[in-house]
Amino acid sequence: QAKSDGRATYRYFSDEMTSRARERIEVETRLRRAVAAGQLVLYFQPQVDIASGCIVGAEALVRWNDPDEGLIPPARFIPVAEATGVIGEIGDWVLVEACRQGQRWRDEGLPPLTLAVNVSPRQFLLGDMVGRIAEVLEETGFPAQNLELEVTEGALMEREQDGLQALRRLRALGARIAIDDFGTGYSSLAYLKRFPLDVLKIDRSFITGLPDDADDVAISATIIAMGHSLGVEVLAEGVETPEQLAFLRGKGCDRFQGYLCSRPVPAGEFAALLRANVQQFRVAAVP
Numbered sequence: 001q002a003k004s005d006g007r008a009t010y011r012y013f014s015d016e017m018t019s020r021a022r023e024r025i026e027v028e029t030r031l032r033r034a035v036a037a038g039q040l041v042l043y044f045q046p047q048v049d050i051a052s053g054c055i056v057g058a059e060a061l062v063r064w065n066d067p068d069e070g071l072i073p074p075a076r077f078i079p080v081a082e083a084t085g086v087i088g089e090i091g092d093w094v095l096v097e098a099c100r101q102g103q104r105w106r107d108e109g110l111p112p113l114t115l116a117v118n119v120s121p122r123q124f125l126l127g128d129m130v131g132r133i134a135e136v137l138e139e140t141g142f143p144a145q146n147l148e149l150e151v152t153e154g155a156l157m158e159r160e161q162d163g164l165q166a167l168r169r170l171r172a173l174g175a176r177i178a179i180d181d182f183g184t185g186y187s188s189l190a191y192l193k194r195f196p197l198d199v200l201k202i203d204r205s206f207i208t209g210l211p212d213d214a215d216d217v218a219i220s221a222t223i224i225a226m227g228h229s230l231g232v233e234v235l236a237e238g239v240e241t242p243e244q245l246a247f248l249r250g251k252g253c254d255r256f257q258g259y260l261c262s263r264p265v266p267a268g269e270f271a272a273l274l275r276a277n278v279q280q281f282r283v284a285a286v287p
């Protein structure tokens, strides 16, 4: 009885694995075609300087505009892209598109912007990422100083020496480095000392409970204070309410990003937000 149960379970898993593997290959094929067919789209989410209330930058966030399914969020294809290596093509497309768009906005005379681009762990550690970034900056004319690369803690910890080397070369180019989702990875405070960093992005999960949740209050206030004593800027992700913003302002947080200002929007809509950049968050009303 037990034996046949075991075999049934084994067969179940085996079937499941096969279908998962098949699904992965199918998604991989569709993804490669999507990149080649120009079905990727970049959205931009404003980053606001908390002291001035002005939009000073944007995070570029990729979407897949599938003709049948419509707009597919990155959570549904970035993991597969990571696992299969398609992330190389996607990451390259995102980098080129972000720098091109950034340069276009400069040409149109829009206020100076920092554009943040997500770099996946695999992209970060494989190939000559820094060399490619230098090439794209050169080709597009977008200034390195205005490019911020978002890396996760995991990517840095995985191959520490390579990570450190890559960050140093990025810094030498003049680009900025942000740690994304800060506090959620296998954090080691030691790497804050070792790695050359410009920005810590406090993960949204620590912002959600502000200003009432005592743990979120303690964690976010600590990250802000620690960042500042280490000489790096601190950005809060996922700010949705004026109360959260008021708390962060009180703690001296430098920038925020979140639905309170805007969801990620297509380039045209972002340019409109930027043109109407009216310091709307300078004295955000707290009811």
Ligand code: C2E
Residues within 6 Å of the ligand: 045, 060, 061, 062, 073, 074, 075, 078, 091, 094, 118, 119, 120, 150, 180, 181, 204, 237, 238, 239, 240, 257, 258, 259, 260, 264
């Ligand atoms: P992330 O880099 O941490 O990006 C922030 C995510 O939080 C975005 O989701 C954004 O839409 C969402 N968000 C921003 N403000 C708020 C808010 O106020 N409330 C809530 N509930 N959510 C908010 P999105 O665009 O779905 O991206 C998810 C993740 O996919 C990103 O997390 C990033 O890890 C990855 N991703 C997106 N674009 C790229 C890319 O070009 N390359 C790579 N490697 N990864 C990307």
Ligand code: MG
Residues within 6 Å of the ligand: 059, 118, 150, 180
């Ligand atoms: Mg990010």
Ligand code: MG
Residues within 6 Å of the ligand: 180, 181, 201, 203, 237
């Ligand atoms: Mg993040």
Ligand code: MG
Residues within 6 Å of the ligand: 181, 203, 204
């Ligand atoms: Mg996140």
